[in-house]
Amino acid sequence: MNLAALKEIRRTLHQIPELGFQEVKTGAFLLDKIKEMQTDSVEIKTWRTGILVRVTGKKPEKTIGFRADIDGLPIAEETGFSFASVHQGKMHACGHDFHMTIALGALKQLIENPIDDHVLFIFQPAEEGPGGALPLLRSSEFLEWKPNCLFALHIAPELPVGTVSSRPGLLFANTSELFLDFKGVGGHAAYPHLTKDMTVAASNFVIQLQQIVARGIDPLESAVVTIGKMESGVVQNAIAETARLEGTIRTLHAATIAVIKQKIAMMAKGFEISHDCSIAIDYGSNYYQVYNQEKYVNLFQDALRDSSITYKEASPAMTGEDFGYMLKEIPGFMFWLGVDSPHGLHSAQLKPDEAALETGVQAVTRTIRHLS
Numbered sequence: 208m209n210l211a212a213l214k215e216i217r218r219t220l221h222q223i224p225e226l227g228f229q230e231v232k233t234g235a236f237l238l239d240k241i242k243e244m245q246t247d248s249v250e251i252k253t254w255r256t257g258i259l260v261r262v263t264g265k266k267p268e269k270t271i272g273f274r275a276d277i278d279g280l281p282i283a284e285e286t287g288f289s290f291a292s293v294h295q296g297k298m299h300a301c302g303h304d305f306h307m308t309i310a311l312g313a314l315k316q317l318i319e320n321p322i323d324d325h326v327l328f329i330f331q332p333a334e335e336g337p338g339g340a341l342p343l344l345r346s347s348e349f350l351e352w353k354p355n356c357l358f359a360l361h362i363a364p365e366l367p368v369g370t371v372s373s374r375p376g377l378l379f380a381n382t383s384e385l386f387l388d389f390k391g392v393g394g395h396a397a398y399p400h401l402t403k404d405m406t407v408a409a410s411n412f413v414i415q416l417q418q419i420v421a422r423g424i425d426p427l428e429s430a431v432v433t434i435g436k437m438e439s440g441v442v443q444n445a446i447a448e449t450a451r452l453e454g455t456i457r458t459l460h461a462a463t464i465a466v467i468k469q470k471i472a473m474m475a476k477g478f479e480i481s482h483d484c485s486i487a488i489d490y491g492s493n494y495y496q497v498y499n500q501e502k503y504v505n506l507f508q509d510a511l512r513d514s515s516i517t518y519k520e521a522s523p524a525m526t527g528e529d530f531g532y533m534l535k536e537i538p539g540f541m542f543w544l545g546v547d548s549p550h551g552l553h554s555a556q557l558k559p560d561e562a563a564l565e566t567g568v569q570a571v572t573r574t575i576r577h578l579s
């Protein structure tokens with residue numbers, strides 16, 4: 208598939224972002240494309256909104272897996288692209304349109320030039336939440352075709368096109384979502400003494416949360432607590448009866464998440480007393496760290512050795528990925544693909560350079576051939 212064909216696919220997918228487990232149009236488009244290239248050696252299964260495609264090997268001894276995530280984010284796009292999202296308030300702001308396109312490009316090459324082993328392409332829903340990897344891993348559809356090793360990629364806005372990056376060991380953090388619902392007493396803006404103001408309680412809570420990492424966690428550990436969304440009240444001249452905070456906790460060590468959760472629970476108890484309110488805590492989806500096996504990172508570098516792609520050693524990142532659950536059970540690795548965007552992941556202005564689609568297809572295809 209040449210760059211023009213890859214771009215056309217990416218742009219179509221970019222226009223129809225869908226949230227986790229709602230990837231109906233995305234799934235239908237992917238299935239059409241897969242069926243266009245299907246031959247006798249290609250088997251297809253669907254699982255919820257995801258798709259598994261197996262290319263039969265010539266003399267198979269094992270199965271090599273490549274996973275691409277397929278969901279978008281609830282972010283309103285501000286790129287100004289002629290092919291911007293037509294789904295209001297939703298965007299491929301994490302590059303999953305790139306991941307899917309690269310998987311289709313590599314699939315075409317593997318169908319045209321099959322290898323000895325089976326190759327499994329995994330189009331996985333709900334990476335941004337609530338998490339598709341773990342239930343997919345447990346599904347009969349996946350278990351029947353379970354790969355012996357697997358890998359995945361993620362676009363990296365800060366890296367130039369033509370560059371890939373990874374590292375042995377921990378690449379992505381442990382994560383937990385965080386949702387806090389505050390309930391107090393609302394009332395007229397002019398009579399604060401008769402109310403329990405949840406805008407004030409939730410605002411204080413956000414400020415104090417920052418001290419959990421700054422003063423409650425060993426400085427030699429790494430942790431992040433971010434509140435990305437805050438909602439309270441209904442109108443400018445009424446005191447808010449309720450407030451909601453939505454955020455995420457990230458740590459490099461799995462055990463540190465439990466420490467932070469315990470401190471948040473204690474803080475909430477204190478706030479219930481000091482602000483005379485109730486606070487319900489929900490930790491939503493939790494993702495296990497992405498931990499790369501050294502052997503596979505070395506094989507990846509070998510696979511790229513006589514290519515034009517530059518390999519760069521990565522540092523661990525506080526991003527999360529439910530692919531971590533797959534790597535917990537199946538050996539493999541994940542890598543970053545440079546896409547050179549001035550705006551980062553989860554930005555409404557993310558503009559990855561489409562030239563990286565070709566680098567991605569080349570890196571994935573070479574790696575699959577080398578792993579066989």
Ligand SMILES: CC(=O)N[C@@H](CCC[C@H](N)C(=O)O)C(=O)O
Pocket residue numbers: 301334335336361382383384454455456492494525526527528529552
């Ligand atoms: C690569 C990336 O950006 N992944 C997401 C994963 C989200 C996990 C979950 N919804 C959470 O926020 O904890 C990320 O935000 O890192």
